Amino acid sequence: MLRTLTLTTTLALATAPALADGHSSTMGYALSADGSSLTVMQSIVAPADATTVMLSTPVRSIAWRPVTGELVGYADGMIVTINPMTGETTDTMASFMDDAMIGDDAVVAFDFNNAIDAVRAVSSMGDNLVYFPTNFGDDKANSVRRFRDMFYAEGDASEGAEPLIFANAYTNAISGIKAGGTFQYALDARANALVSLANNAGTLNTIGLISVDGAPADVLPVGGFDIVSPEEGTDAAYAVLQIDGAMTAGLYSIDLGTGDATLLADLGTADIGSFAVSSGM
Numbered sequence: 001m002l003r004t005l006t007l008t009t010t011l012a013l014a015t016a017p018a019l020a021d022g023h024s025s026t027m028g029y030a031l032s033a034d035g036s037s038l039t040v041m042q043s044i045v046a047p048a049d050a051t052t053v054m055l056s057t058p059v060r061s062i063a064w065r066p067v068t069g070e071l072v073g074y075a076d077g078m079i080v081t082i083n084p085m086t087g088e089t090t091d092t093m094a095s096f097m098d099d100a101m102i103g104d105d106a107v108v109a110f111d112f113n114n115a116i117d118a119v120r121a122v123s124s125m126g127d128n129l130v131y132f133p134t135n136f137g138d139d140k141a142n143s144v145r146r147f148r149d150m151f152y153a154e155g156d157a158s159e160g161a162e163p164l165i166f167a168n169a170y171t172n173a174i175s176g177i178k179a180g181g182t183f184q185y186a187l188d189a190r191a192n193a194l195v196s197l198a199n200n201a202g203t204l205n206t207i208g209l210i211s212v213d214g215a216p217a218d219v220l221p222v223g224g225f226d227i228v229s230p231e232e233g234t235d236a237a238y239a240v241l242q243i244d245g246a247m248t249a250g251l252y253s254i255d256l257g258t259g260d261a262t263l264l265a266d267l268g269t270a271d272i273g274s275f276a277v278s279s280g281m
Contacts, residue, residue, distance in 0.1 A: 053087035061110035148202035164190035167225035189221035194259035208259030224275025
């Protein structure tokens with residue numbers, strides 16, 4: 001089932017500075033809040049030109065896998081691949097370790113570490129899991145495993161506070177190849193901050209408050225965050241954020257050094273639960 005989705009664009013995206021460096025070829029994927037449908041933007045420069053497909057299996061979060069060019073979803077008790085043209089999902093038959101589940105009430109964030117080609121699922125409840133794909137090469141292949149729950153580092157501005165992580169993203173998401181190294185960022189809706197996340201260790205460190213037009217933003221734990229990298233060491237970060245009190249979510253570019261967010265488009269809907277980007281195919 002394929003239908004056209006009309007979005008409201010508030011800025012002239014073709015001239016936006018954040019999109020000037022060849023990112024007109026960046027595609028966007030927005031998962032509905034209930035996980036039942038996927039909206040595909042052929043270019044994030046023109047998010048109004050999008051199509052929506054219904055998914056054959058609802059998923060809770062999505063991630064683009066740079067090495068293979070697949071869209072992957074985290075579903076309850078399953079890791080699936082998603083055909084973005086048809087919405088058909090395919091169960092990878094991954095084994096979940098006994099402690100490697102995320103509760104129904106948690107928001108799930110999901111992104112590939114392109115240095116090892118494995119995908120991390122973290123949640124608003126502090127969960128920290130990794131799915132190792134079928135070709136990982138050791139006894140972890142095609143399994144989901146739990147690592148240390150997330151926490152703020154000693155001396156951090158949020159030390160002792162419970163994190164409310166709703167999105168994560170890795171650098172060096174280069175299409176078609178693994179990266180020499182990566183760095184993981186995340187968004188915390190309780191601290192309203194861009195933070196770093198130390199992979200299996202679970203340690204969080206605050207980078208900066210999420211700010212829009214120079215003012216700190218109060219973000220809701222919905223939407224998503226992803227990075228696309230045309231080459232190693234060059235990263236463009238994008239997020240779908242909903243600001244408290246706003247009726248709709250916006251597409252933003254994110255400054256990874258400060259947390260500053262620049263609005264690129266009002267998406268005209270609040271119905272977005274996860275977001276991913278990829279280099280245009």
